[in-house]
Amino acid sequence: MNPPSISRRAFLQGSALAVTASAASRAGAAGLPEAPLQQSPLTQPPLSPANGRPYQPVVTLNGWTLPWRMKNGVKEFHLVAEPVVREIAPGMKANLWGYNGQSPGPTIEVVEGDRVRIFVTNKLPEATSVHWHGQRLPNGMDGVAGLTQPGIPPGQTFVYEFTARRAGTFMYHPHADEMVQMAMGMMGFWVTHPRDPKFMRVDRDFVFLMNAYDIEPGAAVPKVNTMLDFNLWTWNSRAFPGIDPLVVRQNDRVRIRIGNLTMTNHPIHLHGHEFNVTGTDGGWVPPAARWPEVAADIAVGQMRAIEFDATEEGDWALHCHKAHHTMNAMGHGVPTMIGVDQSAVAGKIARLIPDYMAMGDKGGAMGDMEMPLPENTLPMMGGRGPYGAIEMGGMFSTVKVRRNLARDDYRDPGWYRAPAGSVAREWRGEAPAAHAAPGGHHEHP
Amino acid sequence: MIPLVSRPSRASALAACALLAGCAQLSPDGGFGPLREIVAQRTGAAPAWHRTPEEAAGNQARVAQLLPAGGRLATADDAVQIALINNPDLQAAFAELGVAEADLVQAGRLPNPGFSFARTHSGGDVKVERSLTLGLMQLIAMPAASRIEARRFDQVRLQLATRVLATAAQTRQAYYRALASQQGLAYQEQVEQAAEAAHELAAKMAERGNFSRLDAAREQLFYAETQTRLRRARREAQQDKESLARLLGMAPAFTLPERLPELPAKIDDAADVERQAIAQRLDIQAARSELEGLRLSLGLTRATRLVNVLDLGALRTSESGKAPETGYQVDIEIPLFDWGQARVAKAEAIYMQGANRLAAVALDARAQARLAWRERQDAYELARRYRDDIVPLRHRMSEENLLRYNGMLISVFDLLADAREQAATVNAAIEAGRDFWIADAALQLALGGPAAAENRQGTQP
Numbered sequence: 001m002n003p004p005s006i007s008r009r010a011f012l013q014g015s016a017l018a019v020t021a022s023a024a025s026r027a028g029a030a031g032l033p034e035a036p037l038q039q040s041p042l043t044q045p046p047l048s049p050a051n052g053r054p055y056q057p058v059v060t061l062n063g064w065t066l067p068w069r070m071k072n073g074v075k076e077f078h079l080v081a082e083p084v085v086r087e088i089a090p091g092m093k094a095n096l097w098g099y100n101g102q103s104p105g106p107t108i109e110v111v112e113g114d115r116v117r118i119f120v121t122n123k124l125p126e127a128t129s130v131h132w133h134g135q136r137l138p139n140g141m142d143g144v145a146g147l148t149q150p151g152i153p154p155g156q157t158f159v160y161e162f163t164a165r166r167a168g169t170f171m172y173h174p175h176a177d178e179m180v181q182m183a184m185g186m187m188g189f190w191v192t193h194p195r196d197p198k199f200m201r202v203d204r205d206f207v208f209l210m211n212a213y214d215i216e217p218g219a220a221v222p223k224v225n226t227m228l229d230f231n232l233w234t235w236n237s238r239a240f241p242g243i244d245p246l247v248v249r250q251n252d253r254v255r256i257r258i259g260n261l262t263m264t265n266h267p268i269h270l271h272g273h274e275f276n277v278t279g280t281d282g283g284w285v286p287p288a289a290r291w292p293e294v295a296a297d298i299a300v301g302q303m304r305a306i307e308f309d310a311t312e313e314g315d316w317a318l319h320c321h322k323a324h325h326t327m328n329a330m331g332h333g334v335p336t337m338i339g340v341d342q343s344a345v346a347g348k349i350a351r352l353i354p355d356y357m358a359m360g361d362k363g364g365a366m367g368d369m370e371m372p373l374p375e376n377t378l379p380m381m382g383g384r385g386p387y388g389a390i391e392m393g394g395m396f397s398t399v400k401v402r403r404n405l406a407r408d409d410y411r412d413p414g415w416y417r418a419p420a421g422s423v424a425r426e427w428r429g430e431a432p433a434a435h436a437a438p439g440g441h442h443e444h445p
Numbered sequence: 446m447i448p449l450v451s452r453p454s455r456a457s458a459l460a461a462c463a464l465l466a467g468c469a470q471l472s473p474d475g476g477f478g479p480l481r482e483i484v485a486q487r488t489g490a491a492p493a494w495h496r497t498p499e500e501a502a503g504n505q506a507r508v509a510q511l512l513p514a515g516g517r518l519a520t521a522d523d524a525v526q527i528a529l530i531n532n533p534d535l536q537a538a539f540a541e542l543g544v545a546e547a548d549l550v551q552a553g554r555l556p557n558p559g560f561s562f563a564r565t566h567s568g569g570d571v572k573v574e575r576s577l578t579l580g581l582m583q584l585i586a587m588p589a590a591s592r593i594e595a596r597r598f599d600q601v602r603l604q605l606a607t608r609v610l611a612t613a614a615q616t617r618q619a620y621y622r623a624l625a626s627q628q629g630l631a632y633q634e635q636v637e638q639a640a641e642a643a644h645e646l647a648a649k650m651a652e653r654g655n656f657s658r659l660d661a662a663r664e665q666l667f668y669a670e671t672q673t674r675l676r677r678a679r680r681e682a683q684q685d686k687e688s689l690a691r692l693l694g695m696a697p698a699f700t701l702p703e704r705l706p707e708l709p710a711k712i713d714d715a716a717d718v719e720r721q722a723i724a725q726r727l728d729i730q731a732a733r734s735e736l737e738g739l740r741l742s743l744g745l746t747r748a749t750r751l752v753n754v755l756d757l758g759a760l761r762t763s764e765s766g767k768a769p770e771t772g773y774q775v776d777i778e779i780p781l782f783d784w785g786q787a788r789v790a791k792a793e794a795i796y797m798q799g800a801n802r803l804a805a806v807a808l809d810a811r812a813q814a815r816l817a818w819r820e821r822q823d824a825y826e827l828a829r830r831y832r833d834d835i836v837p838l839r840h841r842m843s844e845e846n847l848l849r850y851n852g853m854l855i856s857v858f859d860l861l862a863d864a865r866e867q868a869a870t871v872n873a874a875i876e877a878g879r880d881f882w883i884a885d886a887a888l889q890l891a892l893g894g895p896a897a898a899e900n901r902q903g904t905q906p
Contacts (some may be wrong), residue, residue, distance in 0.1 A: 362854070
């Protein structure tokens with residue numbers, strides 16, 4: 001994990017001191033809690049609670065947790081809905097809408113039974129609302145514009161207040177012009193921790209939302225009218241190689257909470273370990289009902305918590321198993337060139353198009369090719385590992401299990417050094433005799 | 446015939462004849478010098494008239510110097526120069542100048558005196574008449590006739606100069622047309638190559654099972670259509686080159702530059718195109734000269750009232766399919782019944798007719814100058830738009846498309862389709878450039894002098 005970069009307000013690091021002097025001057029007059037900003041695209045360390053009920057904090061992949069203030073026993077948060085610039089991966093920035101400087105917005109962490117007050121300031125050009133996905137709350141706090149409340153007009157601040165009644169995994173997103181606002185990246189994670197910190201306690205608790213964008217190569221604003229043909233498949237609005245690894249100490253109990261706000265399902269596959277699905281949208285799965293899996297399909301609008309013991313050291317892939325979802329922007333209408341010898345034609349084409357290079361005749365691998373792309377565009381596959389190009393993009397990361405990590409150390413330990421003789425290698429011995437398939441070989445008369 | 450002229454008037458007539466005869470010698474260059482001056486001043490290229498085998502040979506040498514066999518016709522100015530000395534139609538037209546000059550000289554010559562001898566029988570009588578005759582009529586009419594012929598000679602010269610200027614403009618236009626269609630042909634060849642590459646690739650892909658027959662047939666069809674377009678472009682290029690060669694008076698055994706000249710950095714404002722046209726156009730000068738002739742004739746009528754040369758203007762007979770016949774007729778009447786008042790009225794009417802004709806010619810000239818200027822201005826804007834915006838944008842699109850191909854966002858077929866579109870845009874840009882130069886030559890002609898495209902010489906390839 002990369003060291004946390006300096007956010008606009010350094011208090012975010014570790015301490016939960018949410019209100020600073022400068023913040024007080026702006027927000028104090030209105031009686032609002034500070035609305036801190038985050039501008040680093042990297043994973044921030046967990047935010048341990050400085051007040052209120054204790055809990056084991058989560059780590060938001062390539063994200064952060066929103067600080068709060070306690071006021072008369074109520075946890076007060078301040079979300080600002082606003083246009084943001086999000087780096088999807090190094091080399092590409094997207095103009096999105098989000099909360100408090102980032103898309104997705106910060107993770108909100110509370111404890112079962114907490115009284116929660118959330119101020120929502122709308123700095124978007126149109127009305128918005130916030131729906132607290134999965135929560136039990138008074139109907140008027142459900143955030144469906146038109147149905148349970150008027151939309152929050154641009155420039156105005158609304159307040160939501162309810163008690164976090166049920167521990168579990170939740171999300172928040174607009175329910176006003178939601179097609180556009182979610183296509184623009186308006187969403188965030190919500191975790192309600194159990195009142196008893198020992199309940200299903202894990203050592204590392206990661207959260208991320210899955211989202212998808214359709215951004216024309218060379219452009220920066222998503223096409224909000226796209227329904228299915230997205231070209232950027234992201235976790236917390238980051239695409240590999242922009243997704244941080246999930247760093248884990250060997251034998252840690254690990255929970256990964258995943259929410260799906262795309263328009264298709266994602267079979268999330270973990271290498272090297274089996275896991276149990278321990279939580280769904282509706283709550284914790286009783287131990288007797290848990291299924292062991294290595295790939296959990298997470299449907300649209302669903303959340304899943306999966307848990308496993310990270311017993312196996314190494315760099316283990318974690319990815320969506322839809323092959324196109326581990327690719328970045330690509331042309332879905334490009335014909336297959338496999339097996340087509342282009343050498344004769346390539347010369348002719350190169351006379352017309354001087355920088356032309358024949359591609360695809362041997363397959364799609366192009367991880368080692370370095371060719372100029374349209375600006376602000378990610379290569380279809382990118383990222384390099386210790387053994388060469390990792391021909392993946394999109395919804396791909398690694399779970400890095402290491403023996404000698406400190407308890408709360410989330411720093412990227414680098415590539416796994418496999419013990420000698422434990423890596424697949426070229427066979428230098430005698431080749432085994434090839435056997436014909438039964439009946440597959442006929443003597444010609 | 447008995448001469449009925451008093452002694453003093455005969456003497457004065459003889460003196461006048463001598464004077465006129467003295468003026469009206471055949472000139473060594475057949476009156477071509479002033480014509481050459483006019484044309485050279487307006488086009489920068491001097492025409493030549495070859496009346497002897499030596500002159501014709503000299504001309505061939507000059508052509509060979511401008512254009513070695515199979516050589517490169519580098520500029521439109523060279524093409525114009527060759528046409529002005531080598532176009533056979535022009536040479537034929539120059540002969541009219543000789544005819545007109547001969548008429549002029551003839552009109553100023555005293556008629557030869559003649560003797561007549563008559564011996565007649567009337568019954569038993571024999572009658573012998575001997576007389577010395579002199580073309581008295583001709584003598585009386587000689588001053589007027591000479592003036593008229595001199596003016597006619599002037600007019601022939603102006604008409605010829607107009608024709609030379611038109612040929613120069615046509616040559617210039619034909620040059621740009623031939624060059625542009627040749628340049629367009631080169632791009633059409635590129636398009637054909639792109640189509641061929643796509644076709645070959647599609648055929649291979651169909652063979653290997655990567656492409657459906659439908660997709661392969663689409664590329665094959667496009668290739669076939671491109672071939673027909675190429676053939677058409679080739680034919681047009683040949684036609685345009687032949688047209689130019691015909692104007693140059695030679696076989697199309699020459700090459701043209703690969704590209705049209707650059708557009709001028711700027712072109713003049715339209716401040717005085719109309720004034721320029723009025724000052725420079727030869728048709729206006731011809732109409733003005735005709736009117737001047739009428740004015741003099743009108744004066745003559747007032748003086749004599751006996752000699753009618755007004756038909757100079759009136760005698761413009763035209764039959765369909767033939768060139769108008771102009772000339773004059775001199776009548777002498779005995780003023781017994783008609784003392785000429787009606788004739789004066791007619792003279793004035795004819796003069797007014799001439800004045801109005803001049804006005805009409807001037808109006809036409811102004812309109813043509815305005816229109817030609819506007820058209821050149823528009824053609825310039827269009828050609829610049831292509832050069833400065835459309836072609837660079839097309840080029841940028843192609844670069845971006847290549848980047849997209851690199852990212853496997855589009856296929857090689859998209860890339861080839863883009864190359865074809867780029868070639869089509871470049872072709873349109875070539876045509877826009879050609880249209881500018883053609884409009885420029887048209888403006889030059891409409892102004893009767895050099896058009897205002899700046900640094901014309903400097904930008905020729």
